[in-house]
Amino acid sequence: MNPHLVLIGGGHTHALVLRALADRPATGLRLTLIDPEPRAAYSGMLPGFVAGHYRLDQLQIDLARLARAAGARLIRGRAEGLDRAARRVHVAGQAPIPYDIASLDIGIASDLPGLPGFAAHAVPAKPLTAFAARWQTFATEAASGRAGPRIAVIGAGVAGVELALAAQHRLARAGCAPEIALLDAGREILRDVRKGARAALTDRIARLGIALRTGVRIARIEAAGVVLDSGETIPAALVIGAAGTRPQGWLAGTGLHLTDGFVTVDETLRAVSDPAVFAVGDCAHLSHAPRPKAGVFAVREAPVLRENLIAVLTGRPLSAYRPQKDYLKLISMGEKRAAADRLPLRIEGRWVWRWKDRIDRRFMAQFHDLPGA
The missing domain is CATH 3.50.50.60 (FAD/NAD(P)-binding domain)
Known part of the structure; x- marks a missing residue:
């Protein structure tokens, strides 16, 4: 059976990976995207939306349409656990999703759970x-x-x-x-x-x-x-x-190595504690080059992630992601x-x-x- 790549979360990096796969499909690969929403909001345009300069649809990425274009199956649901031994993603209200390689792009939260009310x-x-x-x-x-x-x-x-x-x-x-x-x-x-x-x-x-x-x-x-x-x-x-910002709480139960609750990855964007798991965007900690949480890094990670996901499934060498030191x-x-x-x-x-x-x-x-x- 063809190897199964599971993208957990429809963040900016995963959206760009799917867009690239729509143009250049990876043959012999089963692809699944898991996200609780059919659309994802683009952070760069959110203040403009709040101000009334953009309509809501103008800052939304249609994940269902994007997944279809990339030949991926979209599973509507919220990931809540990772069984790394069995290579299964646990999704609320769904049967576990098997994977050969999983990639996390689930973002962060800015709620304050310790603040009463x-x-x-x-x-x-x-x-x-x-x-x-x-x-x-x-x-x-x-x-x-x-x-x-x-x-x-x-x-x-x-x-x-x-x-x-x-x-x-x-x-x-x-x-x-x-x-x-x-x-x-x-x-x-x-x-x-x-x-x-x-x-x-x-x-x-x-x-x-x-x-x-x-x-x-x-x-x-x-x-x-x-x-x-x-x-x-x-x-x-x-x-x-x-x-x-704070990481998604369920990451603590995955057994992955975390830094302040974020998945610790190496220069290839692979989890330092599991070669079958990648993490990108705000949910990841770049151990080789720590950076603040910013959308510019998620965007720049996309081509490296795409190539490395395919490389690890085909046995090719992986590439390194080198984030810029400064950004506009x-x-x-x-x-x-x-x-x-x-x-x-x-x-x-x-x-x-x-x-x-x-x-x-x-x-x-x-x-x-x-x-x-």
Whole structure:
């Protein structure tokens, strides 16, 4: 029987691998994709969607259509375990899925399970698909007056700042009087951003009247909003969690070597503790070249992963993935304006947003024009 390759998760890297296989099919290979959703959201366009610049369908990758074009079977379900001895993937509500080689691209979560009330009264920014759907509902309700336009964003890193600025723009355009609070436990925001881009974003936050609260400790989330240790309540009809990231919990039960909960991989993107398992994107830790969680690395991993998955099934040598040391960040500022974080200089403007928009649309265009789909 032909070897069976199972892609667990429809993240950016796996989506690009499937797109490449649609153009250049791998003969003699059975291919399966497992994901709980029929569509995956592209992270690069999420702030633009929140701001109202894109429709939901414009940032969605149709996994069912993509799998069909690549000759893969799509199994709708959430992976919840890996039996490495028997080489089986356990999927909620499904029979175990056998594999010869498995690859993990399941992303991360930004919920705060240790924070009382978060699960009941807040929404994490990741997974992206669930957040996008929740935001769509809230924005509609706020525009019609059925929900108050008050939002609290927990976490003032790049993701939190982009979402706060985007939400403010969307609600203001809808005729609301938005009240946005941006909360962070640290004294300094945007710690991973150079001073030029940080200044541009900080000025924008102040100009729009977003309430920036640093050095705060959150006691709990309630239906009325965020309760601080001091007893103060920050009113919010929607609380968004964008503070840090955490790995999917079920990875801890796989027996794979993990680094801070993420699958430890070598330069070939293969798990250091199991040659039959690969991991990419945010769920992986690059042991040979640790990098922050960023979509640019997931995109650059795709051609190496495709070649290595086929190589290991055909007995060929594997290639090494060498991530770049630095990368350009184009950060949305709510309206059609963005800041570029690459040099210490302050680089911002509508032209930066148009640059980012072209990059994002070009990325998504490859999933719209699929051979044989």
